[in-house]
Amino acid sequence: MINSLEKEKTIGITGASGALGKELIKVFRQKGYKVIGFTHRNTDSEMNLESPNEWIKWECGKESKLKKHLKKIDILILNHGIYNLSRENINYENSIKINALSKFKFLNLFEDIALKNESSTKKEIWINTSEAEILPALNPSYEISKSLIGKLVSFKKNLLGKDSKKKFIIRKIILGPFKSKLNPIGIMSPKFVSKKIYDLANSNNYLIIISPNPLTYILFPFKEFFNFLYCKIIYKYT
Secondary structure, three states: OOOHHHOOOEEEEEOOOOHHHHHHHHHHHHOOOEEEEEEOOOOOOOOOOOOOOEEEEOOOOOHHHHHHHHOOOOEEEEOOOOOOOOOOHHHHHHHHHHHHHHHHHHHHHHHHHHHOOOOOOOEEEEEEOOHHHOOOOOOHHHHHHHHHHHHHHHHHHHOOOHHHHHHEEEEEEEEOOEOOOOOOOOOEOHHHHHHHHHHHOOOOOOEEEEOOOHHHHHHHHHHHHHHHHHHHHHHHHO
């Protein structure tokens, strides 16, 4: 949870050089937080209040090499991803690798760090899955990858052990279409979305939902409640 007493916290943001990543950096820097930006791109830009305090260049599939940087982070926001309309098989593979499996590796890595953390402050991870997790996005490879990471996060959260729950918080960010290079016809602006994410993070809710579609606010809580009940059954009978 974010509040005025926790400005010493360090925020990590993947996909930091994208439209939403840049706006998230601005919001957290303006609020007084230290921000570490993770990106695949070269980072020769000038450091200012609209850039992270530190840039980290990384490659998908090599998440484990980031462990020393992740140890510095209190709240990790997984925001990286691709949106490719190609129907080639390689696009399905890349979408699943980047949008789902990479985020799941980060999730497991950060949980391991949190469990070994001696501080009394819980570490948090926020995963941007998208409403394409269950709603159409006119892009099958994107929908499949988002559905996968959405289900992985739901199961991971509901099946956390007692020790993990004491030291680790998982949140899911559900976003509707926002304007970016990947989606130039997005309805919402990245600036609006980033501010809403910050504001909604002050609640204790697992879901951070920002969408112009009213169905999203109905379907996702229902889906997560069903997953919660299902995991209770798993705990009881396995």
